[in-house]
Amino acid sequence: MTRPTPTQRARTVLPHVLLLAGLLALWTIVAVSDVVSPSYLTPSPLEVWDAFVRANSDHPIGGGVDRIVRGEENYYLWEHLLASLQRIGLGLAFAIVVGIPLGLLMGVRAIGSLLGPYVDFLRSIPPLAYIGFLVAWFGIYDTSKVWLLFLAAFPPIALATLNGVRGIREDYLDAIRTLGAGRLGTVRLVVLPATLPDILSGLRVAVGFAWTTVVAAELVNGLPGIGGLAYLSGSQNKIALSVACIIVIGLTAVALDLLIRTAERQLAGWRGKD
Structure with missing residues (x-):
């Protein structure tokens, strides 16, 4: 596979640069034209920076x-981001520990027909609906x-x-059983490798859901x-800071998605090559 030439790289990058420049220019025009009143509700890119x-x-x-005060609310922005990442990391870790084994068990038809509707029920509920009774049950702290x-x-x-x-x-399962593999061997040698691409795809979706929920989690x-800083700054009409938080949340989500996609290519790049 040949590497792209500098000209080809430039042709790939240039549309993205032009689009970003256009969006920043449009944002600046809207901010200085006082389309929204009062004007502090539309901070310019420079004010957000x-x-x-x-x-x-x-x-x-x-x-x-x-x-002298330290950052915002006595924490730097990167410390606010790190605190949210730690909460999301814990939530995702528990979701992986519970979700993957449960998904494997639901592959058994009887268990899947029994538990499937309950998982679908949980999937259909907006996470914000849980916040009231979760605070009542577990308090206002990280739990x-x-x-x-x-x-x-x-x-x-x-x-x-x-x-x-x-x-x-089915022929994969029949082949490994013919070779003498038991139930655990079948799961380890066939089921887990075969489901890995789907698990990573589900993890990408889960990370997206977690990031869209982080503001609600930190209300x-x-x-x-x-998320808590974005909400607090918005409620205090510090709109430039709120927009900065939103941009950081979005960029972090994109970076995490890119990381998972890279892992997917490395660990499950064989999908589609059969």
Whole structure:
């Protein structure tokens, strides 16, 4: 496979650069034209950048006696992001530990017909609907947040695993059994490798759901947390900071999706090559 030439790379990158430049120009025009009133509701890209820099640095604050404050709400923006990533990581870890084995078990027809409707039921409920009773049950600290993120991530992982199990060819199973493999050997040598692409696809969906849920998870006592900071800054009319948080959330989600897609190519690149 030949590597692309610099000219080919430029032709690939140029449309993305032009589109981004156009969007920034349109954003700037909307911000300076006062289409939305009051004008502070439409911060310019430069104002959002200033808010981002301010959130990642120490800066003075007035109020009679000048003092130095640390980032926003006494945390740098990257610390807010790290706190949210830790919560999402825990929720996803529990979703993987529960969802993959359950999806494998649901590959047994009797178990799948019994448990499938309940997993579909959980999948159909918006995660925000859980937040009230999760806070009532587990309090306002991280336990309720991790539970909410688990409930957002668990159904797609379980259903993707089930879809992978149902797609396994019977002749593969017959062949490994003919060679003397038992139930655990069949699962380890055939079922798990065959379902890995679907599991990774379900993980991509689960990460997306977790990120769309992080603001809801951090509505109550969500600081430090990027979702909690986005909500708090919006409620305080710090719109530039809120937009900066939203951009960071989106870019982080794109980076995580790219990471999972890279892992999918490395671990399950054989799919489609049979």
